[in-house]
Amino acid sequence: MNRKPDYLTHAVLALGVVLFALPVWLVLAGSTQESEAITRGDLSLIPHLSGLPRYWQVLTEGTRGAEPVWHMLAISSAMALCIALGKITISILSAYAVVFFRFPLRKLAFWSIFVTLMLPVEVRIIPTYSVMAQFGLINTFTGLWVPLIASATATLLFRQVFVAIPDELVEAARMDGAGPLRFLRDIVIPVSGANIAALFVILFVYGWNQYLWPLLVATDPSLDTIVIGLVKMIGIDSDTDWAAVMATAVMALLPPVAVVVLMQRWFVAGLTEGEK
Amino acid sequence: MDRRTVFGGWLLPVLLVLPQLLLTGFFFYWPAGEAVWSSMTSQDAFGEGVRFVGWDNFAELLADPLYLESAVRTVVFCGAVSILAMGLALALAVFADREVRGRHAYRTLLIWPYAVAPAMSAVLLLFVLDPRVGLLGRWLNRMGLDWDYHLNGNQALLMVVMASAWKQVSYNFIFFLAGLQSIPRAVTEAARMDGAKGWHRFRTITVPLLAPTTFFLLVVNLVYAAFDTFGTINALTHGGPGKDTETLVLKVFRDGVVNQDIGSSSAQSVILMLGVIALTAVQFRFLGRRTET
Numbered sequence: 012m013n014r015k016p017d018y019l020t021h022a023v024l025a026l027g028v029v030l031f032a033l034p035v036w037l038v039l040a041g042s043t044q045e046s047e048a049i050t051r052g053d054l055s056l057i058p059h060l061s062g063l064p065r066y067w068q069v070l071t072e073g074t075r076g077a078e079p080v081w082h083m084l085a086i087s088s089a090m091a092l093c094i095a096l097g098k099i100t101i102s103i104l105s106a107y108a109v110v111f112f113r114f115p116l117r118k119l120a121f122w123s124i125f126v127t128l129m130l131p132v133e134v135r136i137i138p139t140y141s142v143m144a145q146f147g148l149i150n151t152f153t154g155l156w157v158p159l160i161a162s163a164t165a166t167l168l169f170r171q172v173f174v175a176i177p178d179e180l181v182e183a184a185r186m187d188g189a190g191p192l193r194f195l196r197d198i199v200i201p202v203s204g205a206n207i208a209a210l211f212v213i214l215f216v217y218g219w220n221q222y223l224w225p226l227l228v229a230t231d232p233s234l235d236t237i238v239i240g241l242v243k244m245i246g247i248d249s250d251t252d253w254a255a256v257m258a259t260a261v262m263a264l265l266p267p268v269a270v271v272v273l274m275q276r277w278f279v280a281g282l283t284e285g286e287k
Numbered sequence: 288m289d290r291r292t293v294f295g296g297w298l299l300p301v302l303l304v305l306p307q308l309l310l311t312g313f314f315f316y317w318p319a320g321e322a323v324w325s326s327m328t329s330q331d332a333f334g335e336g337v338r339f340v341g342w343d344n345f346a347e348l349l350a351d352p353l354y355l356e357s358a359v360r361t362v363v364f365c366g367a368v369s370i371l372a373m374g375l376a377l378a379l380a381v382f383a384d385r386e387v388r389g390r391h392a393y394r395t396l397l398i399w400p401y402a403v404a405p406a407m408s409a410v411l412l413l414f415v416l417d418p419r420v421g422l423l424g425r426w427l428n429r430m431g432l433d434w435d436y437h438l439n440g441n442q443a444l445l446m447v448v449m450a451s452a453w454k455q456v457s458y459n460f461i462f463f464l465a466g467l468q469s470i471p472r473a474v475t476e477a478a479r480m481d482g483a484k485g486w487h488r489f490r491t492i493t494v495p496l497l498a499p500t501t502f503f504l505l506v507v508n509l510v511y512a513a514f515d516t517f518g519t520i521n522a523l524t525h526g527g528p529g530k531d532t533e534t535l536v537l538k539v540f541r542d543g544v545v546n547q548d549i550g551s552s553s554a555q556s557v558i559l560m561l562g563v564i565a566l567t568a569v570q571f572r573f574l575g576r577r578t579e580t
Contacts, residue, residue, distance in 0.1 A: 268402040282462075
């Protein structure tokens, strides 16, 4: 093996790292500077520590025409958590039913869930809106997350995991007199821990990053997620408070990036095993 | 594949599967059915009246040059985003697969953008490439290049392609790297001993073994570019200037939500649904063994 450092590899990888990090660094540095300077194009690449109080101000008061950032962060967090936990819960339950029981129309139930794998939200925007209106879910927090938790992908994933649980384990549990719900709680959920963790990361990010859906069903500014709020802020034509926009962007990025980085090991394994 | 051992009873499993079925019914099948129905109706200009018009909405769309333009634009856009995002990711994955110092740090630093929302990637790239506040954007203009994606349609298209691809590289990187790591060392070592040089080895060993991953990613990237980029494009250009960056999803949104033309918008939704179903079917046809257990 050669001992010489592989300069080409380092160069290519470092270039990739910079490609991703540069915009974030710009935003981070800009968030601590004066908006007038940014508008003039005098953005310095070195953050000014004196600008840090802006974060507190944006967090508690927000900027012109927008909700305070803490409120938008709260909506986004609640929405992402409800979507992730909701999807995981109902997918575990339905996959458990399909794998561990024989009931009438089992195959039909499975297939009717499976087929929806092919229908992203974006292709059924308008009709879903009219269904939502009939349920009175427009401009409600429930409307933000409940319709998004049906999941063919998660059901399929858990089905794969459950099918692989050895028959001996089920027989042993039945011999011990454990009912199906105890078996689910004491055996099935613990052995699926790694898959649940991986799926949680994927779904939390999915929930946090929703844009079209909240744009459609929640026009009330008090339900603005951080992503919606941020896009609204850059949409103002003149006099944009760029430093505030940048501080908001940093705070919008932090939670999902933290979840991905901290749970990277489970997340990467789960993503590539389950395929999507 | 089915289990041998199962629990008895039918009431409990039905209750367990019910929440998923109800949600699927209310928020997938009902809207999908309504889309198909609305696509064959037309609303009178002022009244409540809804007429059944059969295939008229579809015929109108397929004869509408604006719709066809948007369709062609979407195909070009999706192709460009997929090629750019997959090419960059493959290059990075090949190097990240090598034994270098700090490779775990490199991986983390290349994976984190997975967490960035499509709409957020628009905001981030704006600060790099906006002609007035962006670092590179201003520099390009100082260098005498007339760069303003708010006014120039081609530049706008380039801008939304870059912003959309930027965000997707990480996802592809994760899959390419996993694919590369699953190639047995023995295979590459054998090729090395046979004297196959770097590029030749890559072309004859790595590329064929990565083919299933590549195909899977191609479908995922096309679907991503067609649908998930709504946020990116809407935040950057709103489909403009003019309609130069208006993809099919933006058009559905504009016609349905903004202009309230329910019939035409539903017909467009139905066409998009057929497109997704076709793509998914192709994927299952060729990758069936990998995705189905």
